Amino acid sequence: MQLAIAENAKEQLLQELQKANLQFQRVYPGDKPDRQPVHTVYGGANLFKADTCTRMGQIALKHLYTYAPNFVELAKVLQLEGHEQLPQRISDIARLEENLDLMKEEQRKHEPVWLYYTVYKKIVRKLFTEAVEDFRIDFEDGFGNRPDKEEDETAIAAAKELAIGMKQETISPFIGIRIKPFTEDLKHRSVRTLDLFLTTLLKETGGVLPDNFVVMLPKVTIPEQVTTLVKLFELLEKAHGLTPGALKMETMVEATQIIMDDEGRNPLMRIIRASEGRCIAAHFGTYDYTASCGITAKYQTMAHPVCDFAHHMTKVALGGTGIFLSDGATNVIPVAPHKGDPLSFTQQQENNDSVHHAWRIGYGHTMHSLINGFYQGWDLNPAQLPMRYAATYYFFLNNYDDAVFRLKTFVERAAISTLTKDIFDDAATGQGLLNFFLKAINCGAISEEEVLVTGLTMDEIRSRSFYKILEGRRKQKKKK
Numbered sequence: 001m002q003l004a005i006a007e008n009a010k011e012q013l014l015q016e017l018q019k020a021n022l023q024f025q026r027v028y029p030g031d032k033p034d035r036q037p038v039h040t041v042y043g044g045a046n047l048f049k050a051d052t053c054t055r056m057g058q059i060a061l062k063h064l065y066t067y068a069p070n071f072v073e074l075a076k077v078l079q080l081e082g083h084e085q086l087p088q089r090i091s092d093i094a095r096l097e098e099n100l101d102l103m104k105e106e107q108r109k110h111e112p113v114w115l116y117y118t119v120y121k122k123i124v125r126k127l128f129t130e131a132v133e134d135f136r137i138d139f140e141d142g143f144g145n146r147p148d149k150e151e152d153e154t155a156i157a158a159a160k161e162l163a164i165g166m167k168q169e170t171i172s173p174f175i176g177i178r179i180k181p182f183t184e185d186l187k188h189r190s191v192r193t194l195d196l197f198l199t200t201l202l203k204e205t206g207g208v209l210p211d212n213f214v215v216m217l218p219k220v221t222i223p224e225q226v227t228t229l230v231k232l233f234e235l236l237e238k239a240h241g242l243t244p245g246a247l248k249m250e251t252m253v254e255a256t257q258i259i260m261d262d263e264g265r266n267p268l269m270r271i272i273r274a275s276e277g278r279c280i281a282a283h284f285g286t287y288d289y290t291a292s293c294g295i296t297a298k299y300q301t302m303a304h305p306v307c308d309f310a311h312h313m314t315k316v317a318l319g320g321t322g323i324f325l326s327d328g329a330t331n332v333i334p335v336a337p338h339k340g341d342p343l344s345f346t347q348q349q350e351n352n353d354s355v356h357h358a359w360r361i362g363y364g365h366t367m368h369s370l371i372n373g374f375y376q377g378w379d380l381n382p383a384q385l386p387m388r389y390a391a392t393y394y395f396f397l398n399n400y401d402d403a404v405f406r407l408k409t410f411v412e413r414a415a416i417s418t419l420t421k422d423i424f425d426d427a428a429t430g431q432g433l434l435n436f437f438l439k440a441i442n443c444g445a446i447s448e449e450e451v452l453v454t455g456l457t458m459d460e461i462r463s464r465s466f467y468k469i470l471e472g473r474r475k476q477k478k479k480k
Contacts, residue, residue: 254285
């Protein structure tokens with residue numbers, strides 16, 4: 001049957017469409033396959049030491065053992081489904097743990113408590129090996145406004161401690177500083193701290209930055225603040241002989257004006273563009289944002305509806321751009337009210353009640369973030385780390401079987417598609433499914449081997465790119 005559209009006319013139209021399609025793909029490349037930390041720990045610059053991250057892990061582990069010495073206690077504290085049926089006596093719990101250890105893999109999957117047991121063991125292992133994934137040496141809220149001389153001295157001292165931590169390999173895999181905002185009142189102080197810190201650090205390390213180093217610029221409201229930081233980066237890179245583009249930044253979403261400007265537009269994309277490719281993430285500032293909405297202190301929590309509105313607006317503005325998004329912090333810290341030894345039974349009970357109450361809040365907030373597609377959040381105290389990982393591991397492990405089915409089906413469908421055309425249009429969707437497993441692997445929730453059931457090979461998983469997986473399979477098919 002003869003076609004009505006002439007071949008040359010069709011090709012001309014499709015070539016014009018190609019330009020628009022490729023431009024769209026450049027703006028919205030989809031989820032990045034790079035590792036995203038599950039949290040950022042903010043700590044005052046005056047308190048930072050080379051071994052801060054190591055010590056935080058030790059404190060967090062002791063805290064977990066004190067207030068949930070076994071997986072049954074943790075399940076009961078968090079009121080996980082079926083916790084009522086778990087044993088009470090220590091001897092019965094120990095016997096149950098021993099039986100779980102001896103079970104074969106297939107038996108474990110049918111054991112209701114296996115999930116809780118696995119989560120607990122993974123928390124312990126994580127706190128031993130890599131308790132802090134990302135740390136921000138804080139010169140803003142965590143440090144406050146101090147005399148210039150004191151901030152100068154702190155910037156130099158913190159930089160020297162970071163250099164020692166790099167040498168001793170005691171720092172987190174992701175690290176950086178938060179400077180003060182580029183407001184009229186604080187811009188000079190902010191720039192001086194940035195310059196002092198980086199100049200000292202690079203002098204101490206012979207011009208080497210830590211891996212995954214980033215500068216957080218808080219309270220951004222206009223693109224010009226980001227543009228200024230980019231130009232400062234260029235000056236610093238030139239002065240210290242760094243590779244152009246070596247310095248990266250993050251922005252913070254903590255004012256209503258960054259959600260909607262004076263013309264009724266969302267300015268987030270313009271702010272990201274102003275970074276000229278240097279901005280890798282946008283972090284939500286729960287308490288500054290709720291304050292900017294007129295919410296009084298008592299009700300400034302991550303659970304407030306205005307936070308969900310800001311989250312969704314941020315998702316809509318930056319979804320598909322590859323910019324990492326992070327939720328904010330829970331300000332209810334699980335710290336016991338009574339100190340010292342010995343404590344009375346009543347005091348011990350009050351300590352348990354206080355910590356467990358804060359744990360439930362932190363766990364709930366983190367789970368809410370994960371369910372809403374925010375895979376990173378803030379932590380402010382080592383006592384919060386056990387619940388960060390409890391929620392994260394429970395989320396990934398509880399969704400594992402469903403995710404396996406979805407990715408396996410998608411891989412099979414994609415493999416068929418690669419036989420008929422060079423580019424699979426839904427590669428970005430496949431990357432999103434793959435990223436679930438990459439995030440789970442990165443934080444220790446699952447192993448690489450546990451992803452093999454999806455039909456991917458180990459090399460394909462380690463490529464971290466669904467598009468590369470499709471390209472590889474297409475080439476293999478052509479060879480056959």
